[in-house]
Amino acid sequence: MTQKHDDISPWQITSSKTYYQNPWIKIDEYQVINPAGNPGIYGTVAFKNRAVGVVPLAENGDTWLVGQYRFPLSQYHWEIPMGGCPLDEDPAACALRELKEETGLIASELMPYGHVHMSNCITNEEGFVFVARGLAQGETEMEETEVLTVRRLPFDEVFAMVMDGRITDALSVLAIQRIRLLGIA
Helix, strand or coil: CCCCCCCCCCCCEEEEEEEEEECHHHHEEEEEECCCEEEEEEEEEEEEEEEEEEECCCCEEEEEEEEEEEEEEEEEEEEEEEEEEEECCCCCHHHHHHHHHHHHHEEEEEEEEEEEEEECCCCCCCCEEEEEEEEEEECCCCCCCCCEEEEEEEHHHHHHHHCCCCCCCCCHHHHHHHHHHCCCC
């Protein structure tokens, strides 16, 4: 049997209700008829921002990581510089802003290197990845919610951190692996 793949949903929504909303997310529950024709429920988390990450690359191939405590996981994590991009902001402009805020770095060159859906079975969140070059050091401008540690490391060491599981953030893993696969660093 051949499956047809298009934008026509095999799900029928019979009703929906918003259970929670704040400035960053909205949680909805849908009463549905599933693709097999049976009644069911489906819950979604709609993000009001997009995830934007940037990998700064120095002339010698070094990069910068940001370490911070992640509240939902109750753990400290190393990641590429990243942040939430309001839907009305250009992701590239957001990447440059987040890079400056978190590391103090100012980039003269920014290249897009990926667009992903972060967890498309439950959320509409999109992620964008950039590579920044032509870097100059300035002052950080961290937000009140950020307590960050910034480290400059050889790209090979950062790649090893991804491969051995010390870096688990999805956008960071994607960015570092894609850059390595493309031979950029």
